[in-house]
Amino acid sequence: MHSKFLTLLIFFNIIFSQALLNRAVGNDLIFGSPRAYAMGITNSLNGKNSSLTRYNPSLLKKALGTKPSLIDFQLNLNSVSERRSILVKDYFGDFLTYADYVNNTNMYNYLQGGFISHIGNKTAIGFSFLPLTSFNYDYIEEVRGSADIEDGDVGLKDPLEGFHQFKTSGKINTLSFGFSFSENLDKMQNISVGFGFNQTLNMSMTDEFRIDTLSTDFENLSFANSYYSDESLETLANFFSFGLSYSKRDYLFSMNVEGDILIQTPNFKSYNFIDSIGIISYLDSSNTNFIVQGINYYKPMQYHFGFSYNPKDNSDLTVSTEIQYNKFDFPSINYFKNSSIYKFGFEYFLPSNIPIRAGLIYKQSPLQNLPDQSIITWGSGLTHGQFECNFSFSYTFYDYYYPTLFSVENNQIQGFDQITDSNFNFILGVKYYLK
Numbered sequence: 438m439h440s441k442f443l444t445l446l447i448f449f450n451i452i453f454s455q456a457l458l459n460r461a462v463g464n465d466l467i468f469g470s471p472r473a474y475a476m477g478i479t480n481s482l483n484g485k486n487s488s489l490t491r492y493n494p495s496l497l498k499k500a501l502g503t504k505p506s507l508i509d510f511q512l513n514l515n516s517v518s519e520r521r522s523i524l525v526k527d528y529f530g531d532f533l534t535y536a537d538y539v540n541n542t543n544m545y546n547y548l549q550g551g552f553i554s555h556i557g558n559k560t561a562i563g564f565s566f567l568p569l570t571s572f573n574y575d576y577i578e579e580v581r582g583s584a585d586i587e588d589g590d591v592g593l594k595d596p597l598e599g600f601h602q603f604k605t606s607g608k609i610n611t612l613s614f615g616f617s618f619s620e621n622l623d624k625m626q627n628i629s630v631g632f633g634f635n636q637t638l639n640m641s642m643t644d645e646f647r648i649d650t651l652s653t654d655f656e657n658l659s660f661a662n663s664y665y666s667d668e669s670l671e672t673l674a675n676f677f678s679f680g681l682s683y684s685k686r687d688y689l690f691s692m693n694v695e696g697d698i699l700i701q702t703p704n705f706k707s708y709n710f711i712d713s714i715g716i717i718s719y720l721d722s723s724n725t726n727f728i729v730q731g732i733n734y735y736k737p738m739q740y741h742f743g744f745s746y747n748p749k750d751n752s753d754l755t756v757s758t759e760i761q762y763n764k765f766d767f768p769s770i771n772y773f774k775n776s777s778i779y780k781f782g783f784e785y786f787l788p789s790n791i792p793i794r795a796g797l798i799y800k801q802s803p804l805q806n807l808p809d810q811s812i813i814t815w816g817s818g819l820t821h822g823q824f825e826c827n828f829s830f831s832y833t834f835y836d837y838y839y840p841t842l843f844s845v846e847n848n849q850i851q852g853f854d855q856i857t858d859s860n861f862n863f864i865l866g867v868k869y870y871l872k
Contacts, residue, residue, distance in 0.1 A: 475816025476782025477796025487551025
């Protein structure tokens, strides 16, 4: 019998992580601007829309350039494909291999937008609506049994018994306000500071854990109890952003500090962490009752340090690198470690004035026994009059192992199943510069 436990892949999911534990810890949504996203998600350096109110408010004035103000709107699409496999024996080749038993693909969308405006010659303000984290997850597994069919009879040797379903839906959004002050030290040097205030909004949360049976006679369906909940939750909290940037000729140095938050709804019931095997459980000790209720979400303190090079004798080229440090400071939980994310990206304008952007991210795992991740990003854009349109993509895939999601009493498979997640993101952003 499989135990009803989930291997913890990562606590701080920064958009390109697995989706299985979204309900437990949330999947942090770091979209920023399409330009910065395509350049290795270097939001503290290359952001050029209202998301700077969170990711580096000191660059609000720089994002406007000589324009008085801008408004922007952005559509973020996240596609997650999850493939689950079990270890089987290939009797033709006489070797062990993994065989898929379920494959789910889901698409989620997130909207954001806002504006930036000059206030005088040295100051700019911005306002934005941004997604913070997602608890979305959708799993469905077709379950089949066995039947004895005599030779000559018509029938199925593996009749459909029913379905295992686990679906959660909910996300936390923020309203962010920021301002920046910029001072020219001389013709070649500029220093800017900025402050952002980010307010989370209330949300609704839906949980469905269900065993759908086609008959009362089955052998491979889980004996867990079905559960359904749909509730509105008060998830108000706030955190700050502080940005500092310094530019001199070809160089830009930036820093952004983002505060942590802890959101715990009244009477929440969290998951269980089993230290001996390093896993999270959504069920009680009997593996029959779903126990997670409400929200228990923590976002770590984040430090961003960036450097960008844009040579004056080749202004079509911009090369950027950024280090993000996530500091976990939640005393009641001690099984996560601080982690870093290393980002690299570039932008090059073709003679047709169309930009080519790409980037690479290397992400450390917050857990000792899990490997790190690599992510690729790319994108482009175009400008027409006062309008500017940019788009970007990212892709990663990741293998990890955990016991089966639904416990089946008669299941004799031993060991952890193999999970392969493929995560593809598409971002489309539109800006309009007001005259």
